[in-house]
Amino acid sequence: MELRFELKKLQLKETFSIAYGNYDKREALLIELSYQNYKGYGECVAIDYYQIDLQSFILKLKEIQHQIEVQKIVHPREFFKSLLNLNLHTFLLSALDCAFWDLFGKLENKSFIELNQIPSENLMESSITISIGEIEHQIQKIEKSNWNKFKVKCKGLNKNNIKKLLGLNRNIALDSNASFTDDDCVWLQENIEVQKFSYLEQPRPIDNYQILKKEGFANWMADEDCQNLDSVDELIPYYKSINIKLMKCGGLTPALEMIKKARELNYKIMIGCMTESTVGISAGCVLTGLVDYADLDGANLISNDYAQGNFVENGKIILSQKPGLGIELK
Structure with missing residues (x-):
């Protein structure tokens, strides 16, 4: 399995104002997990009132990249258990978990909804x-x-x-x-x-x-x-x-x-x-x-x-x- 990641800029259509502040853009971190020409995607975003630092996430991904890439293709719940051993922030954990569900479903040719009977x-x-x-x-x-x-x-x-x-x-x-x-x-x-x-x-x-x-x-x-x-x-x-x-x-x-x-x-x-x-x-x-x-x-x-x-x-x-x-x- 191969892990790739990339920073993205999300531009808002208009200024978004909430009690925490005003925002015109957000920064996102796109996660890609690939295997046998199939690609799964997940994402997390920088939210200031959650103290999210995407640069620290990138450093963490570089640190754990090999551990992710040597993983076998297992059920996503088993993959998630392995992620819990890596001391990840929940935002980054979510991006990896979602990317693997996307990849797994594409490999199985089944939607997440089919796999979980939703x-x-x-x-x-x-x-x-x-x-x-x-x-x-x-x-x-x-x-x-x-x-x-x-x-x-x-x-x-x-x-x-x-x-x-x-x-x-x-x-x-x-x-x-x-x-x-x-x-x-x-x-x-x-x-x-x-x-x-x-x-x-x-x-x-x-x-x-x-x-x-x-x-x-x-x-x-x-x-x-x-x-x-x-x-x-x-x-x-x-x-x-x-x-x-x-x-x-x-x-x-x-x-x-x-x-x-x-x-x-x-x-x-x-x-x-x-x-x-x-x-x-x-x-x-x-x-x-x-x-x-x-x-x-x-x-x-x-x-x-x-x-x-x-x-x-x-x-x-x-x-x-x-x-x-x-x-x-x-």
Whole structure:
């Protein structure tokens, strides 16, 4: 097996504004695993609020390249076990795990969905993100959009803006990226109108969720608070829903485990994304048959997508039906 990797620049169609900052571009690391003329792809991106340094990932890949390349072609779950011995950051772990699932499926001539017997009909629609801005501008974007589901970013709580969004009678979620105060959270979870929002994502900074009550009217969804399998148990009293992102948890293999456990614990589940190309989004799309919400608009936000595969069109998840994750470079 051969391992290759390359840095890519992702240019956003417009400035993306969230509580953590404003962004015009992202840097991505493309992973390619090849064997017998078949190529599998995975990706991770540099996210500053996760302290991701892709240069350190490249140094790590050079260090472990031989260990990866001497691996035999085994089932992806066995390959993932071998990766766990290499002390990898979850973002890099995810890129390698997804690339191997893509390669393995192509070698077997079976899609990830076939290999894991995942439903592929009547998939949840994805939301599209409305970045921070004047409320009138956000509403205008929603009303002009061909999408049906929206995730509106906000920085702090503006009660008048909340009322305006609720008055639209559209499928809207809120994401404050940890910018709500304890008082904001109490007001929201005690306000019956707030149950009209499909979910309210990551209201407080990491590990500051004790004010949240899942019995309230707010469908609190954990994002940064839900990093891995262990956190699913800890969050039960506080959150009704969790956002599983492949880069956070380490790839498709652990995501399948998290989904299984979250179902057992009666969570609602979302498969989410970062700002990613179709390489990353294709991996997320294959899990949509197992979840309640999808937020997979990452590739729709960039102007220079370098891959094709599974994709999202006006919110609808379109599966390529091709082997592996269906990823091809343009």
